[in-house]
Amino acid sequence: MTPSSAMEAFARMLRALANGHGPSDNAPAYLAVSVRNLAARHGRRLGHRHAPATADDRTLHTVPDPGQGVDHAVLTEEARRDLLDALGALHPSWREVPLLTHVEELSVAEAAARLGITPGAVSALSYRGRRALRRAYLDRTPA
Structure with a gap:
């Protein structure tokens, strides 16, 4: 994880929340998935062969909520x-x-x-x- 991908994920989450979207609970898991997706996108742009796949919305909703x-x-x-x-x-x-x-x-x-x-x-x-x-x-x- 690069600091810029974490900051970008956080900025995107803030924009989503400001627009009435984003996580309603378990924000750390939401951010973790967002950072992973941004890192995967960055890896693909740079042509890394082993860039991780992005998670879709179904994956995000299966992350257990620790309460x-x-x-x-x-x-x-x-x-x-x-x-x-x-x-x-x-x-x-x-x-x-x-x-x-x-x-x-x-x-x-x-x-x-x-x-x-x-x-x-x-x-x-x-x-x-x-x-x-x-x-x-x-x-x-x-x-």
């Missing part, structure tokens, strides 16, 4: 708060680019036009923003 423990709501709220705090700690331009490219699904060229910067600058801001978000989130979460 929510007593601490689930507390942990979910804590993770949400940590993520929002990490996002808030980012430089505004590092927040803007992922919102445009991942949430609004603009291409790099469209995001560059909207921000009035070059596509290369958008890519650089995106990379730096992802690294800073990862660092800020990990700094806020226990080891």
Whole structure:
């Protein structure tokens, strides 16, 4: 699993939830299947002979739901708060680019036009923003 496939899976799940879709329970299993599918797609694009097959919706629905423990709501709220705090700690331009490219699904060229910067600058801001978000989130979460 690459960090970018995990981030892409998470961004897709957030978009799905915002549109009234996505998981209604067992979000970790949903994310795991999404990451696997993205990694498989990436492997096929690169021509890897042993890229795993993607899971279809039937497979996703057969993943057993471990049920929510007593601490689930507390942990979910804590993770949400940590993520929002990490996002808030980012430089505004590092927040803007992922919102445009991942949430609004603009291409790099469209995001560059909207921000009035070059596509290369958008890519650089995106990379730096992802690294800073990862660092800020990990700094806020226990080891």
